[in-house]
Amino acid sequence: MTRHIHREMHRTERIGWLRAAVLGANDGIVSTASLVVGVAAANVSRGELMLAGVAGLVAGAMSMAAGEYVSVSSQSDTEKADLARERAELLAQPEHEHQELAAIYIKRGLSAELAAEVARQLMVHDDLGAHARDELGISEMMSANPVQAAFTSALTFSVGASLPLLAAVMAPVSMVVPVVAGTSLVVLTALGAISARAGGAPVFRASLRVVFWGALAMALTAGVGKLFGTVV
Structure with missing residues (x-):
């Protein structure tokens, strides 16, 4: 009889692209809606309004891509440096690294004998992978991907x-x-709900959070536009 192994899907597998996607879409909606509302409150023409909005979209998408790429690249560089250091330690002090890994498993509840055997077998199979995962907290699923984060943020910002x-x-x-503000708040509510469902978080809290900050941003920029539009 063939035994089929059931593979469980966990939401942490989505955390890399989900974070970048939600951040990009949320920023795209909030920043562009706020910009449009602020400029519209200054009583400009539709042409000037759309010029400001499109310029904000392009500038924001590029800013998101650059910011994500730089920040995630820094994380990736740190991970690579830690892995290089760990690789050198495994070559220079394999027994010490074995004891270090076993001590981690003892803290997690294994007996000293079992922890030593588990550490030995894992290091025979993939010593660097075992230390990266259990000592450094680096896994393939959670590893930084600068290009993916940059592209996802720019794309979702543009869509938002x-x-x-x-x-x-x-x-x-x-x-x-009122139309832009109302439409944006509805979309932000939906975005908060979708991201919460995808990440397994409470839907109401996530939706309320994005709506509150979106409404605050639009209210502040509308006030600035009204004030400076009147003064100018």
Whole structure:
């Protein structure tokens, strides 16, 4: 009889791309909607409004991509440096590294004898992988991927930013502020719910969080636009 091994799917497997995707989409909606609302509150023409919105989309997408790439690259460089140091220690002091790994398993509840045997077998199979996972906390699933993070953030930022721009195009000039703000808050609520479901977090709390900060950002920029629009 053939035995099929059931592979469980855990939400932590999604954490790399999910974080970048949610961050990008949220920033795209909030920053672009806030920009459009702020400029619209200054009573500009539709052409000027759309120019500001499109410029904000392009600049924001590139900023997100660059920021994600730089930050995740720094994390990746740190991981590579730690792995190189660990590789050198395994070559220079294999017995010490074996004891170090066994001590980790003892702290997790194994007996000294079993911990030593588990550490021995894992190091025979893949010594660097065992230490990377259990000593350094680095796994393939959680490893930093700068290109993936940059591309995901830029793409989702652009998608998110296009929604308030589309609302601004379709709304009458006199109704741009309420239409863009209302549409953006609805989309932010949906985004919070989707990201919460994907990550296994409470839906209401996640939705409330993104809606609150989105509404605050739009309110502040609308006030600035109204103030400076009146002054100028």
